[in-house]
Amino acid sequence: MEVDSRRIAEDYARVWDVTAPDGLADGLFSQEVVDHNLQPGQGPGLAGIKQVIGLYHAVFPDLTLRCDDVVASGDKVAVRWTATGTHEGDQLGVPPSHRKVTLTGIDIVRVADGRIVERWGEANGLEMMQQIAPQ
Secondary structure, eight states, X not given: OOOOHHHHHHHHHHHTSTTOOTTHHHHHEEEEEEESSXXXXXXXXXXXXXXXXXXXXXXXXXXXXXXXXXXXXXXXXXXXXXXXXXXXXXXXXXXXXOXXXXXXXXXXXXXXXXXXXXXXXXXXXXXXXXXXXXX
16 A cells, blocks of 8 residues: 655644644544654553643643654654743743744654654754743
8 A cells, every 4th residue: 555655744733833733633544553752641542642642732832843854764653843832831841932933853653554653863952941931
């Protein structure tokens, strides 16, 4: 089955956005998706992915994500993305700074039967922490 790389990448970026339609994650990820970049306290599978998305939305209630580049090979799709949001929640012990933050990253997902079954992600956390740290 041919992977629709562009659709997967765009939906993957959009699922993290606060304006994502309800149910997008359910149609995009397998129930048993394996996240290779677990956050502290993150549960397994789709429920764990939704948990992390919810945490980001709590910290950045206006979070938006843009899909900048897509590279696909076989069953894997790499997505280079840019996120922006206003820091309104506690982030790693840093109280809300009310500052607009930009974060960049690259995620790779593996697709089987039209759904994401594995995820690896790298984001520039230092870039984000420098933006929200008290001056």
